[in-house]
Amino acid sequence: MKVLQFTIPVAHDRTVIVQEDDMPHFYPYLHRHREAQLIWIKEGEGTLIVANNMYAFQKGDVYLLGANQPHLLKSNPVYFEENSGLKIQSLMIFFDPQGKLAPVLALPEMQWLATFMQQHQNGFKVPQAHQAHIVSQMEAVQQAGNTEVMVSFLNLFQSLQQLNNQLEPLSTSILSGFSESEGLRIGHIFNFLMQNYHRNISLEEVAAEAHLTPQAFCRYFKKHTRQTFIAFLNELRINEACKKLTSSQFENIASVAYTCGFNNITNFNRVFRSVKGQAPKAYFKRLLQI
Structure with a gap:
């Protein structure tokens, strides 16, 4: 490539x-x-x-x-x-x-x-x-x-x-200090996660994509994104879930949760609330009223 x-x-x-x-x-x-x-x-x-x-x-x-x-x-x-x-x-x-x-x-x-x-x-x-x-x-x-x-x-x-x-800033962190090699590595990690968020992704697997040990990867990812790997992945999955909830292509919230990489609806509801500040049903209802 x-x-x-x-x-x-x-x-x-x-x-x-x-x-x-x-x-x-x-x-x-x-x-x-x-x-x-x-x-x-x-x-x-x-x-x-x-x-x-x-x-x-x-x-x-x-x-x-x-x-x-x-x-x-x-x-x-x-x-x-x-x-x-x-x-x-x-x-x-x-x-x-x-x-x-x-x-x-x-x-x-x-x-x-x-x-x-x-x-x-x-x-x-x-x-x-x-x-x-x-x-x-x-x-x-x-x-x-x-x-x-x-x-x-x-x-x-x-x-x-x-x-x-x-006007509110799109980001509160300034990551413009990336070197070319760091930018390429972070970009590769982001793309890997965006292509595979729908399935189970282990820490060992994503660390291997970055050519780092799991411990070194956690430190590297937190340093350059100011988020943990799990927090970033959860936000990505919830962002995708929000798009699916408004697409009218899924019968219920549970089916959306499973297609976004969550193994059970309880965990999905908990993570959704932590990211969006409200339950999925309330979020979806509010969108329908806009």
């Missing part, structure tokens, strides 16, 4: 880079780049991992990912099935606060923007009620000519800045 870089280069011939993707699935590996990234999910569903946190993403979501923030957009398994007919679409805006944009941020008139970017190095999700407005401004940046693109970009971030008190 070809070894993929952890740090992915982004074309930087412009101050503001706009990219539109239309593919069978998102790039399925943990990676980072020096540019911050604003992304609109036009089509697609899956799991977003940002540093050591994970979120279920869906069509319409808008996220800001910080500069050098490790992240992974993992499309749901059905997107990888042959002849599924599914695809993902996204609109992305890249910009490097420490690169070509730095002289702009140094201007006294741009102090508000420099402060906003500093405050949100760990990214955020745009609240659903404001997604349509932010998307329209992202499209304005995409459609702007050379002399208008910075004006559109500033208008976009003025709108985001107005939401400042509603």
Whole structure:
């Protein structure tokens, strides 16, 4: 297998880079780049991992990912099935606060923007009620000519800045200090867990994937994710369970629990409550009322 870089280069011939993707699935590996990234999910569903946190993403979501923030957009398994007919679409805006944009941020008139970017190095999700407005401004940046693109970009971030008190960080830990080798190893572990969460995974098995002893693996994983292996795996399984609970493809909660790697419904209910703060039935009922 070809070894993929952890740090992915982004074309930087412009101050503001706009990219539109239309593919069978998102790039399925943990990676980072020096540019911050604003992304609109036009089509697609899956799991977003940002540093050591994970979120279920869906069509319409808008996220800001910080500069050098490790992240992974993992499309749901059905997107990888042959002849599924599914695809993902996204609109992305890249910009490097420490690169070509730095002289702009140094201007006294741009102090508000420099402060906003500093405050949100760990990214955020745009609240659903404001997604349509932010998307329209992202499209304005995409459609702007050379002399208008910075004006559109500033208008976009003025709108985001107005939401400042509603924005919560995607991650409370900064894992940007990964070396390339560490990033590749952590990325391989994440991908292994995401592909196998539905079955029993022993500590010895996942440690072998990382080429470490079980004891060394536990220390390594906790150091680089600030979570234990079990806590991360449980959160991954509950995240997948939440997506299945809303898919209408399963008859009951018990069937969801077993397809997400839990051996009994009692353990599933206990872990679900510890991760989500409420029982699965209450969570599902609340979703139906939204």
